[in-house]
Amino acid sequence: MAVAIHPDIRAMYEEVQKHLAEMKGLQQKKSKCVESRHQLESQKTENELVREELYHLEDGAGVYKLIGPVLVSQDASDAKMIVEKRLEYITGEMKRTDVTIDDFEKKEESERIKIIDLQRRMQERQNQIVAAQQRQ
Template sequence: MASPAAVRELQRDLENKANDLSKIQKGKLLDRLPITFHIAKNHQVRKKYTIQLGENELVLKELELLKEDANVYKLIGPVLVKQDLAEANANVRKRIEYISAELKRLDATVQDLEEKQNSKREAVLKVQQRMQALQAGKAKA
């Protein structure tokens, strides 16, 4: 049989864990913005990078179709500047590499944020289950 002190202790623990979850969801921990804002912002940036990655991969395929002596131009402001094919290829590959790295970083950030939120949620659920088990045992007695 559970003592009233044990029940009170579990209730305090539940309140603390629920407050922690609320803080992380409302943004009291991460620069005062809700965690859902950070996740949504990351998804938005990820979408932009995914589009850029697709565009750059398409450019790379087009460059690979060209012959060695083909003329390649790069748009710099309002001017088209002649560029070496090998240099253009290298620039596009570097851009693809950079975008891919950024996508991986964004994925890791979102995963970390979701894991933090889920761990707080699980802690609350565990305490709730202990309280329910304690109250069920008390009701049988």
């Protein structure tokens, strides 16, 4: 037996579904950003270890960079500079990613509030409809 749904309730339900879909999309995007943030954190740790090793080198020690299957000689001061620049870049990317994650969290919270409000309004409207039917 099919149950008739009041048009007001149906419209609110469809709006809730729209906000749920939006929230799901935001969560997926945030998840990708969090994954990217973890990768950046790993890269930062790795480069910090390299930097530490470079600063503990004895004078005249050889520094080599792996390019594909080949080790290529590199000047120690150039290597230090490259690692520092890489760390600066990674740190900047981490900050940017953190801001993006925060934005997604704020948008998620906004959608959550909209959904809760719509559900509350749906319940109130349903109660009004039931009360009006009982009076008839």
